[in-house]
Amino acid sequence: MRSFNRLSIQSKLMSMLLAVSIGSIVVIAYEGYRSGQKALAGSFENQLTSLRAAKARQIENYFQTLRSEVQVYGNAPSTVEAMKAFTAAYDLVLDESASIDARRTNGLRDFYRNEFAPALAEKTGREVNSDIYLPAALAARYLQFEYIVENPNPVGDREAFEGPGDRTDYSQAHKRYHPIFREVVEEFGYYDLFLIDNQGNVVYSVEKEIDFATSLLFGTASSNLAEVYRDAQRQNSGYVAMVDFEFYLPSYSAPAAFMATPIYDGVELVGVMAIQLSVDEINRVMTGNQRWAADGLGETGETFIVGEDATMRSDSRARLEDPDAYFDAIASTTIDLEQGDRIRQLETSILTQPVNNPTIDRAQNGQSGVDTVTNYLGQPVLSAYTQLDIRGVNWIIISEINQAEIFAPVAVFARRVLISAAGLVFLITLASLWLARAFLKPVNQLSEGFRRLAAGHQEAFVEVLADDELGELAKAFNHMVKKNYKANALVAQKTQETEALLLNMFPASVAKRIRKGENLVADEAESVTVIFMNVLNFQRMTEALKPKQAIEILNELVKALDEATESHGVEKIKTTGSEYLAVSGLSVARLDHAKRVIDFAAESFQIVAQINREWKVDLKMRIGVHTGEVIAGTVGTQRLIYDIWGDTVITAHHVQSAAEPSSIYVTEAVVRRLSNLYEFAPVGDIEPRKGKSLSVFRVNILEGLFTS
Incomplete structure (x- = not known):
């Protein structure tokens, strides 16, 4: 007692909780184990008795049928x-x-x-x-x-x-x-x-x-x-x-x-x-066609007949299922070696396998019952026995199943209880430690909450354990965390909206630089391909349709073109009125930027054709393409705009202006890159600047595309 008094309050509390908990676990587990054993034994006794009675009726009826058949045929x-x-x-x-x-x-x-x-x-x-x-x-x-x-x-x-x-x-x-x-x-x-x-x-x-x-x-x-x-x-x-x-x-x-x-x-x-x-017919009746599990006999149960000489009159399940294991088992019993050899030679346990236990004498004296005995394999079994009513022979029938199989669920339960008990003792130890610390230092959880909040955990809520002053403090802390969480969520939402707006206005690489604080973006690209597109008949369409419908058509067209730029690796720069400006090879260097632009241009005509079919309008498109150097960057302070400049842009615009409706015009710089991929036809010269003349070519791929 003095030793106990020397312990700290925390140690005393832990010791008492552990003693009560472990004692409860032991008592409950023991009672559960005993109850499980009794319940399983009772259940299997009833099951074996029912199976024994059913098989007894079946074999008695079988022999009665044999007698009737012999009598009739005789x-x-x-x-x-x-x-x-x-x-x-x-x-x-x-x-x-x-x-x-x-x-x-x-x-x-x-x-x-x-x-x-x-x-x-x-x-x-x-x-x-x-x-x-x-x-x-x-x-x-x-x-x-x-x-x-x-x-x-x-x-x-x-x-x-x-x-x-x-x-x-x-x-x-x-x-x-x-x-x-x-x-x-x-x-x-x-x-x-x-x-x-x-x-x-x-x-x-x-x-x-x-x-x-x-x-x-x-x-x-x-x-x-x-x-x-x-x-x-x-x-x-x-x-x-x-x-x-x-x-x-x-x-x-x-x-x-x-x-x-x-x-x-x-x-x-x-x-x-x-x-x-026929021995086979008797075995068929007694073994249920060797489907013992289907008869409710599990992995080790069987029903067999024993004669007046205490040897089997139907075959052993163990011998039929696994002869090697059967002979190993009987070798450890009182059966002599010669008898075992005879069973092996005759390939049957009928007349060869002795069954010696107290239930044999009881059954032959007309008694019926259920008892725990050692079977012919030397294993403890639950055995249900009775005498058969077959004229001319003194046979008994036995239904039995190994105790190990009967109590297997209890053994599993015991193992689980031991494992669970070990886990519970560990958990109870932790719980005792936690309760002791909570009892001595109730402010620990608030301290932990502040530490987590300082570490960046936005949901560092603490549990309100009581309605005292500490409980009020915990509520105030949770309110502060909640307000902080809402503020951070609002900031995150605004950040996402800003990100989406930047990506909508600028290429991804430019948007990334702007997010880092680089307001002035200026780049020079030595080799890109610029495409100028002009939607014809748009003004006439807007005059013929309601403004809302015209805007809806334009939005659908621009959306489809934007999706096409992404699929072809082309970057949209801007749309102005009925014009669409894009470039390939600017933000991401591409060796095949000219081909990507031509493929995008070809798909653009298909997009316009699809719009015409759906909306019953007559839009046309002409396209100009040129390859060369450009300068790209942002302009403005209050409102940033991303654009490209240079002779290449001007030339592409002039080529587009010279193009016929539903055609793609390109310069000689484009032809040099793609002459082995597409068919080009010269259409003349243009003068993008005074005193400067350029040859222009038409790309002959549109007819094939529309046909396909």
């Missing part, structure tokens, strides 16, 4: 007929193939050894003995050779093959029914469709994998296809059996699930129809 008359036809044909093939030749046997053995076994080994990462997969039944060997080995289409497209074209009953049945079942598979998105007789023989399949024509009672008796077959065979008509996903060897050990229904002809069981579910 009882369809065409399916019953196909089942009976393929069964009978299969039995005949068995009879006809009792002595299958060595070509078919060797060809089939080569297929298993050179194609199937290497592909299966690549998928499983294990050595494969191809001989154990070679079917023992001669009928199976015959059909597999004809429909698999001799099939011209690669794996995945074998369904396009309609048969070998022989005359066996099987080929006839296949040719008749295969297009129907192939269309069913393609239209409804199945992976495969099977017809299985009462002896467990797969007498037909669409995809023609190595389960085709084999018996489910022997080699593949332990497969889930055999399991679903046995279940369906024991049931009444209309029953649909389903088995969970397992690695299915005929599909190169890919995950496969099946549905099956018994086929009855009346009350007689004639076989079983089974479908192999």
Whole structure:
């Protein structure tokens, strides 16, 4: 406390303001952070619960639709007929193939050894003995050779093959029914469709994998296809059996699930129809066609299915989007290296990616809820879980999103608060310093105002902070500044007006010299070109028109000529009555001053022609041009006038007087400069001074200009 008492009043005030301000910032920021976390968590809980429910309904409806389709097609008359036809044909093939030749046997053995076994080994990462997969039944060997080995289409497209074209009953049945079942598979998105007789023989399949024509009672008796077959065979008509996903060897050990229904002809069981579910269709439903963000799952959210064995039944978003990042993530979890390699080889997380967290047990026990857990990638997530109502399997559905993404806005808020707090502390420090100084030295702002005013700032107003004596002083100061500002503005306005008047009366270079105080301007130019122009019929026009209209025409003509002088680099000297005097090369030295004057003269005739057309008058113009020396300067004291003098001016005037209407006359001095640019015609001599004769030429360019 003693240390605090030793501080100055300014330091005490600053310390108190900083303590109160920083404390307020900390409390508000903390409450905002906590409230933001709670609000975001609640919002995402509701969102995940809604998404989980929507996806659950969608996948349940999908499987219910599958059941209905299997039930309908299993009882369809065409399916019953196909089942009976393929069964009978299969039995005949068995009879006809009792002595299958060595070509078919060797060809089939080569297929298993050179194609199937290497592909299966690549998928499983294990050595494969191809001989154990070679079917023992001669009928199976015959059909597999004809429909698999001799099939011209690669794996995945074998369904396009309609048969070998022989005359066996099987080929006839296949040719008749295969297009129907192939269309069913393609239209409804199945992976495969099977017809299985009462002896467990797969007498037909669409995809023609190595389960085709084999018996489910022997080699593949332990497969889930055999399991679903046995279940369906024991049931009444209309029953649909389903088995969970397992690695299915005929599909190169890919995950496969099946549905099956018994086929009855009346009350007689004639076989079983089974479908192999498409993993792609289930993934399409669960991933929303891989448009997770559009489903409201952001950058890291996903919805997936987990089976009773706590492994996935739909593919991982991380594996689909960025496989490298996915494998890096699972490498840091408890998953073993062999399992990771299997995921990489099979290119799916179905049956291969374990999902181990407390929500799995809860959901499998029929519970639903939302919890924060560590996901299969080892990342903390908000997870919404529930059990799916799909007969035949015990699956759960999980919707989850990374906590980092959920609380990203809060993290951004926290960073902004820290940055803002740092800025606020700095501002508060400055404000405290300012308030302390204002409290101790209230006259500082007036002093600063006087300093700024002395430095030339015309708007050095100060803020009136109070109604006391200092406030009155500030008001008086502001009044003084305002009067000073108005006076300076008036001076600036007058200066601009004077500038405009000077530029209107004199060339820019002369006006600049006059502004600097040079009242007597006198210059001598050795080489300029002077043009004298005379507007003819002007007097007659003024007599025929009202004075106002005549003046309006004259002003328009002079304005157009003035604009033309500027565009051609010619300086206007003066207008007197109907005469117009201009020069080029005077204020600004120009090598081509003669050409500029001739071009200006030619345009002047066009200007007169335009005036005549617009006003329905008959003005004409004659022009005289001469090149030589002139003297230029200002005359007068009360009223300055800028003019040019010399023989060149007099000669140009005489040349103009000698010119015919609508013509340009020039002297020989002009012709010498421009003989290679224009066509000149001699018209005679004039005598500008007694005893002095000059040749005069007409410029032959006007006719071409008027024509163009």
